Amino acid sequence: MYSVTVRGHMMIAHSFKGDVFGPAQRLHGATYVVDVELRSPTLDADGIVVDIGCATDVVHRILDGLSYRNLDDEPEFSGRNTTTEFLARAVFDRVAAAIGRGELGANARAIESAKVTLQESHVASASYESALARR
Amino acid sequence: MYSVTVRGHMMIAHSFKGDVFGPAQRLHGATYVVDVELRSPTLDADGIVVDIGCATDVVHRILDGLSYRNLDDEPEFSGRNTTTEFLARAVFDRVAAAIGRGELGANARAIESAKVTLQESHVASASYESALARR
Amino acid sequence: MYSVTVRGHMMIAHSFKGDVFGPAQRLHGATYVVDVELRSPTLDADGIVVDIGCATDVVHRILDGLSYRNLDDEPEFSGRNTTTEFLARAVFDRVAAAIGRGELGANARAIESAKVTLQESHVASASYESALARR
Amino acid sequence: MYSVTVRGHMMIAHSFKGDVFGPAQRLHGATYVVDVELRSPTLDADGIVVDIGCATDVVHRILDGLSYRNLDDEPEFSGRNTTTEFLARAVFDRVAAAIGRGELGANARAIESAKVTLQESHVASASYESALARR
Amino acid sequence: MYSVTVRGHMMIAHSFKGDVFGPAQRLHGATYVVDVELRSPTLDADGIVVDIGCATDVVHRILDGLSYRNLDDEPEFSGRNTTTEFLARAVFDRVAAAIGRGELGANARAIESAKVTLQESHVASASYESALARR
Amino acid sequence: MYSVTVRGHMMIAHSFKGDVFGPAQRLHGATYVVDVELRSPTLDADGIVVDIGCATDVVHRILDGLSYRNLDDEPEFSGRNTTTEFLARAVFDRVAAAIGRGELGANARAIESAKVTLQESHVASASYESALARR
Numbered sequence: 001m002y003s004v005t006v007r008g009h010m011m012i013a014h015s016f017k018g019d020v021f022g023p024a025q026r027l028h029g030a031t032y033v034v035d036v037e038l039r040s041p042t043l044d045a046d047g048i049v050v051d052i053g054c055a056t057d058v059v060h061r062i063l064d065g066l067s068y069r070n071l072d073d074e075p076e077f078s079g080r081n082t083t084t085e086f087l088a089r090a091v092f093d094r095v096a097a098a099i100g101r102g103e104l105g106a107n108a109r110a111i112e113s114a115k116v117t118l119q120e121s122h123v124a125s126a127s128y129e130s131a132l133a134r135r
Numbered sequence: 136m137y138s139v140t141v142r143g144h145m146m147i148a149h150s151f152k153g154d155v156f157g158p159a160q161r162l163h164g165a166t167y168v169v170d171v172e173l174r175s176p177t178l179d180a181d182g183i184v185v186d187i188g189c190a191t192d193v194v195h196r197i198l199d200g201l202s203y204r205n206l207d208d209e210p211e212f213s214g215r216n217t218t219t220e221f222l223a224r225a226v227f228d229r230v231a232a233a234i235g236r237g238e239l240g241a242n243a244r245a246i247e248s249a250k251v252t253l254q255e256s257h258v259a260s261a262s263y264e265s266a267l268a269r270r
Numbered sequence: 271m272y273s274v275t276v277r278g279h280m281m282i283a284h285s286f287k288g289d290v291f292g293p294a295q296r297l298h299g300a301t302y303v304v305d306v307e308l309r310s311p312t313l314d315a316d317g318i319v320v321d322i323g324c325a326t327d328v329v330h331r332i333l334d335g336l337s338y339r340n341l342d343d344e345p346e347f348s349g350r351n352t353t354t355e356f357l358a359r360a361v362f363d364r365v366a367a368a369i370g371r372g373e374l375g376a377n378a379r380a381i382e383s384a385k386v387t388l389q390e391s392h393v394a395s396a397s398y399e400s401a402l403a404r405r
Numbered sequence: 406m407y408s409v410t411v412r413g414h415m416m417i418a419h420s421f422k423g424d425v426f427g428p429a430q431r432l433h434g435a436t437y438v439v440d441v442e443l444r445s446p447t448l449d450a451d452g453i454v455v456d457i458g459c460a461t462d463v464v465h466r467i468l469d470g471l472s473y474r475n476l477d478d479e480p481e482f483s484g485r486n487t488t489t490e491f492l493a494r495a496v497f498d499r500v501a502a503a504i505g506r507g508e509l510g511a512n513a514r515a516i517e518s519a520k521v522t523l524q525e526s527h528v529a530s531a532s533y534e535s536a537l538a539r540r
Numbered sequence: 541m542y543s544v545t546v547r548g549h550m551m552i553a554h555s556f557k558g559d560v561f562g563p564a565q566r567l568h569g570a571t572y573v574v575d576v577e578l579r580s581p582t583l584d585a586d587g588i589v590v591d592i593g594c595a596t597d598v599v600h601r602i603l604d605g606l607s608y609r610n611l612d613d614e615p616e617f618s619g620r621n622t623t624t625e626f627l628a629r630a631v632f633d634r635v636a637a638a639i640g641r642g643e644l645g646a647n648a649r650a651i652e653s654a655k656v657t658l659q660e661s662h663v664a665s666a667s668y669e670s671a672l673a674r675r
Numbered sequence: 676m677y678s679v680t681v682r683g684h685m686m687i688a689h690s691f692k693g694d695v696f697g698p699a700q701r702l703h704g705a706t707y708v709v710d711v712e713l714r715s716p717t718l719d720a721d722g723i724v725v726d727i728g729c730a731t732d733v734v735h736r737i738l739d740g741l742s743y744r745n746l747d748d749e750p751e752f753s754g755r756n757t758t759t760e761f762l763a764r765a766v767f768d769r770v771a772a773a774i775g776r777g778e779l780g781a782n783a784r785a786i787e788s789a790k791v792t793l794q795e796s797h798v799a800s801a802s803y804e805s806a807l808a809r810r
Contacts (some may be wrong), residue, residue: 001535002490007528009391013283013299013340018181020240022188023338029283029299033392046423047486052529053427066295070283072236081182087136105425121279122303122797123142124187144796148688148704148745153451155510157458158743164688166702168797203698205688216452220407256684257662257708258412259457265406271807272760277798278748288586290645292593316693319754323697351587355542375695393547394529394592400541416659418553418569418610428608434553434569438662472562475553484633526549558721562728602719621722625677663682664727672676 001112004049005037006056010067016081027072032087032118034063036095037129039114044107050104058103062094084118084126092116092128099132136238136247139184140172145202146250151165151216167222167253169198171230172264174249179242186240193238197229219253219261229252234267271383274319275307276326280337283301297342302357302388304333307399309345309384314377321375328373332364354388354396362386362398367404406517410442413463414537415472420484432477437492437523439468441500442534444519449512457509463508467499489523489531497521497533504537541652544589545577545594550607556621566614572627573660574603576635577669579654584647593646598643610614624658625630632656632668641674676787679724680712681731685742688765691756702747707762707793709738711770712804714789726780733778737769755768759793759801767791787805 013029034056036059040049080086092114099108115129148164171194175184208219215221227249234243250264283299306329310319341352350356362384369378385399418434442462445454476487483489498521504513520534553569576599579590611622620626632654639648655669688704711734716722746757755761767789775781788803 002493002535003532004490005531005532007392009393011294011298011391013297014370016181020181020183020186020189024188024281025282026338026340027340029301030280030281031299031301031391043488043490046421046425047491048425049490049531051425052489052525052531053429053514054425056528058499068296068298070297083178083182084187085139085178086182087182088137120187121281121301122277123191123279126142126184126187127138127140128136131139136505142797144762144798146699146703146705148702151451153474154444155451155456155459155476157688159458161743162688162745163686163743164706165686166704166796170728203703205535205702217449218452220409220448221452221455223407242494254704255457256686258684259684260410261457262408264408269754273802273804274760275800275802286586290586290588290591290594294593313758313760316695317758317761318692318695319760319801321695322759322801323699324695324797326798350733353583353587354592354743355544355583355589356587358542390592393596395545396541396589396592397543397545399543412662416564416568416570416661429551430608431608432553433551433608434571435551436569436661437593458600473566473568475567495659526551527547528570538599550774554719560723560726560729564728624727625679625718625721625724626722628677630775662726663731665680666724666727667678667680668676669678 001039001040001041002043002049003037004052004055005035006052006059007033007035008056008059009033009062010063012050012069012071014071014082016030016083018081030120032084032120034059034091035117036091037115038111040110040112042110044110050111055104058098059095062091062098084124085128087123088116088118088126088128090129091118096132136174136176137178137184138172138174139187139190140170141187141194142168142170143191143195143198144168145198147202147204149206149217151218153216164257167219167255169194169226170252171226172250173246175245175247177245179245185243185246190239193233194230197226197233198269219255219259220263223251223253223261223263226253227265231267271309271311272313272319273307273309274325275305276322276329277303278326278330278333279303279312280333282339282341284336284341284352285354288351300390302354302390304329304361306361307385308381310382311381312380314380320378322383325374326369328381329365332361332368354390354394355398358386358388359399360365361388362400366402381387406444406446407448407454408442409457409460410440411457412440413462413464413468414437414438415468417472417476419476419487421488421494423486423511432476435525437489437525439464439496440522441496441519443516445515445517446504447515449515453539455513457514460509463502463503468498489525489529490533493523493531493533495537496523501537541579541581541585541588543577544595545575545578546592546599547573547575548596548600548603549573550603552607552609552611554611554622556623558621563578570660572624572660574599574631574655576631577655578651580652582650584650590596590648591652595644598638599635602631602638624660624664628656628658628668630664631658632670635668636672676714677715677718677724678712678714678729680710681727681729681734682708682710682739683731683734685738686710687742687744687746689746689757691758692808693756698732705795707759707795709734710765710792711766712790713786713791715785715787717785719785726785727784730779733773734770735789737766759795759799760803763793763801766793767805
């Protein structure tokens with residue numbers, strides 16, 4: 001299995017509901033350094049899983065759509081705790097949709113699975129990985 | 136699959152028996168930077184795999200129980216080479232036991248597998264990963 | 271010149287006023303990974319600049335006093351942009367005050383200067399450094 | 406499953422053929438920081454997957470055989486784009502062959518699978534992983 | 541003293557002349573991860589040394605002008621060994637010129653000195669730092 | 676001012692005397708990731724401060740002379756706490772002596788100052804820097 005991983009980041013504000021979160025129930029924020037890994041059993045005719053430049057552009061555009069926001073005010077996240085693991089899934093879903101729309105190139109159809117990891121600090125991270133739906 | 140990873144470290148002395156170890160047969164030591172990854176197919180009602188603060192506290196307590204010691208003198212490791220891969224398993228077993236005792240919260244029962252990685256330097260690391268026994 | 275550096279982090283929300291900030295004028299947030307470097311021309315009788323454990327505790331307590339907050343609501347920062355460089359100075363001032371109060375030990379009087387660096391992402395950081403006032 | 410990972414690096418020149426590569430069609434170069442992960446379900450009698458010193462030596466020798474070269478001039482890569490994912494496979498094949506020749510020790514026969522990751526910058530990497538053929 | 545540091549990277553081919561370089565006399569290449577640190581004794585009215593977004597854009601544009609090239613073919617480097625320390629200076633000079641042209645904003649006039657660091661691998665780097673000419 | 680920095684590591688056991696050290700009074704150990712920075716105002720005729728390969732070899736040889744040892748048993752450290760800052764100085768002194776003996780090349784005479792940094796974990800480090808005696 002081959003993989004390619006590209007990195008970006010986003011900076012957001014949010015708060016959490018639930019006693020388990022302690023002081024994180026207050027409005028606070030985070031920088032998430034985001035790694036998107038794309039996996040394929042084969043390389044295309046150019047010798048790549050996906051163009052790294054193209055993948056970087058798509059990931060940065062997705063992260064720009066989430067960054068510099070208070071996620072508590074985003075209708076799509078209404079009533080949800082936007083935890084690191086939840087946001088890993090949210091980024092994953094956007095990457096999968098972009099692949100489905102062909103934004104990573106026609107050969108990205110060979111991508112079988114993906115993993116999105118968000119580092120919230122030098123001592124904690126979360127991820128979501130899954131197979132991609134057949135296209 | 137979701138995952139959460141938390142980091143801590145321990146500083147220990149030890150020596151190894153066996154020609155393969157060369158100069159590491161002498162008493163020496165290591166800092167291990169330890170990453171504990173916990174994996175679950177679902178998020179709980181709060182939107183988490185496990186509380187990162189709680190997981191960090193449990194991992195730090197486990198590492199404090201090993202740190203600032205000469206492992207050659209610890210009865211539980213008697214007659215064993217406490218290599219990086221061996222210690223990855225030792226930390227894994229302690230984390231699994233803590234989950235079993237409910238120390239990471241009731242919802243940590245959903246954790247299916249875990250991986251413990253010990254970096255012994257900027258150029259070498261070892262890990263142990265396994266499914267967790269049904270609880 | 272000797273130095274000791276210890277690391278901690280804080281997670282905050284804030285917004286900036288001024289066209290230069292573009293989308294960062296919106297409420298957003300950041301994780302700051304914070305390195306505090308303490309410099310001394312001499313080691314004390316124990317062979318240290320400062321006890322690393324003690325310095326870590328003091329820095330974590332200072333960062334806990336800033337973390338999990340919306341800095342826009344903190345009276346002490348009223349009317350100020352809490353930029354990365356501004357916050358590096360804010361942490362520096364708290365560390366200098368703690369040294370002045372003897373919280374890093376009597377021998378910390380030998381510390382001549384300090385530097386505080388805040389990494390806001392994998393691609394940007396800011397710092398503040400200065401001599402410490404004579405004590 | 407246990408694993409051991411060792412790190413090395415290589416510095417090469419190359420160019421790519423294909424419009425997708427944009428400016429990377431010109432002769433340029435890269436530093437690849439290379440992590441080789443070796444996985445085994447068991448530890449040997451010494452308590453290791455493989456000797457880290459020995460594995461490091463083998464990996465460095467393999468990377469020395471590729472480094473400080475213009476890969477466009479290497480006959481074995483003729484007509485191929487030596488992309489990061491392609492080179493991850495090339496290193497993997499050399500590591501697998503070295504294991505097959507017994508260069509990592511007799512107990513390295515227990516290694517079931519391996520993964521080779523090449524970081525080409527702080528924001529992009531590629532990998533190849535596979536089971537190892539029965540020996 | 542305050543500072544702001546932003547990061548980018550470039551990927552180049554080159555060769556060196558001189559016995560001291562050993563195998564690096566052959567055509568090879570490197571990824572340089574580049575940190576540009578800008579230092580000022582004061583913050584401007586917005587509370588910044590320089591806008592991080594603007595500084596990042598300028599540094600990326602400078603690095604794009606060097607990247608994806610064989611530096612042996614660049615007339616401006618003719619007859620010179622484009623070592624890591626030499627290139628640190630080359631980037632520094634371009635940053636200083638951009639500040640002089642006002643590309644980092646009018647307030648960047650307060651920048652007193654700068655440091656450019658190029659990491660060529662996980663185990664080696666070089667830098668150039670200097671005061672900036674009065675403007 | 677130009678600089679070149681090379682990295683190595685050492686793994687040692689030791690214990691400390693003094694109440695301030697708490698549990699570190701017990702025999703324990705550490706991995707130190709060591710960065711040696713060499714600074715010169717000028718480049719030599721080859722365009723370098725010092726040959727990175729040569730500097731790496733010298734630093735590795737110095738670290739090999741300290742590594743895989745219990746520093747409590749080393750006569751030269753008798754009666755001293757081998758703290759991180761103390762060891763930074765010990766490595767500095769060995770590097771300075773090697774430069775004085777010409778082991779880094781004749782042009783290394785231009786090196787004006789050096790800095791040695793030891794990372795003892797992902798959250799703590801210490802350093803020693805000084806001008807080099809005229810040669």
